[in-house]
Amino acid sequence: MSGSTQDVELVVRTIARAAVDNERYFGELDSVVGDGDFGYSLARGFEKLLEGWDDLDRTDAGTFLKRAGMIITSRIGGTSGPIWGTAFLRAGMTAGTADAITGDVVVAMLRNAVEGIKARGQSDVGDKTLLDVLVPFTDRLERELRSGADGAAALAAAAGVARESAEATSGMVARRGRASYTGDRSRGSVDAGAMGVAVIIERINQVWQTEGVS
Ligand SMILES: Nc1ncnc2c1ncn2[C@@H]1O[C@H](COP(=O)(O)OP(=O)(O)OP(=O)(O)O)[C@@H](O)[C@H]1O
Numbered sequence: 001m002s003g004s005t006q007d008v009e010l011v012v013r014t015i016a017r018a019a020v021d022n023e024r025y026f027g028e029l030d031s032v033v034g035d036g037d038f039g040y041s042l043a044r045g046f047e048k049l050l051e052g053w054d055d056l057d058r059t060d061a062g063t064f065l066k067r068a069g070m071i072i073t074s075r076i077g078g079t080s081g082p083i084w085g086t087a088f089l090r091a092g093m094t095a096g097t098a099d100a101i102t103g104d105v106v107v108a109m110l111r112n113a114v115e116g117i118k119a120r121g122q123s124d125v126g127d128k129t130l131l132d133v134l135v136p137f138t139d140r141l142e143r144e145l146r147s148g149a150d151g152a153a154a155l156a157a158a159a160g161v162a163r164e165s166a167e168a169t170s171g172m173v174a175r176r177g178r179a180s181y182t183g184d185r186s187r188g189s190v191d192a193g194a195m196g197v198a199v200i201i202e203r204i205n206q207v208w209q210t211e212g213v214s
């Protein structure tokens, strides 16, 4: 697997469109034990990114992701702004000026994004957040790529893990974010951010299988 800046653009645009299209669904998920603003926050932020799309600096994948991260940080409200913005910034820092985004680079970008979220959110795997999808997704992607799977096959397998992991958050008690204020009552429903990330990953997988990478 080896992609280009255009492939990174395709993935970011897919994330943005999925966030806009799922505003209502993500909001409903967050309203079960959270305050219901997750869908709205994400949609408004990514809408801004799409509005300014043509003017984004696309000198290289790293610059593009860092610019996107800055817009996201400033435009997404609440907790999600810094968390998602940091993830894009960290991914951009790892991508740097590489013209070829290899499988190893993608995994390193995801790992750095995860570290950024942990630092920003003072959170970790097991707290019932989007990390409970992002980390097992990255682990599986890395395992598939290491065992010789091509990018499309690795992503398909990892997308399945993302969905299962999001569903598994239903059995967990929230330890971060507004949902944690409800204590034990947060058990029995999936985490909004975790399911949001899984839905977005599934959308990337769909686009990837049809449009492919260079
Ligand atoms: N500290 C955190 N670290 C990592 N992820 C978090 C953290 N807090 C919330 N999340 C994720 O963000 C999702 C909710 O996003 P949202 O923007 O609605 O934040 P919130 O917790 O409702 O706080 P606020 O309403 O103050 O923004 C959660 O479902 C969870 O996955």
Ligand SMILES: [Mg+2]
Pocket (backbone or CB within 6 Å): 030, 034, 035, 036, 037, 038, 078, 178
């Ligand atoms: Mg919320």
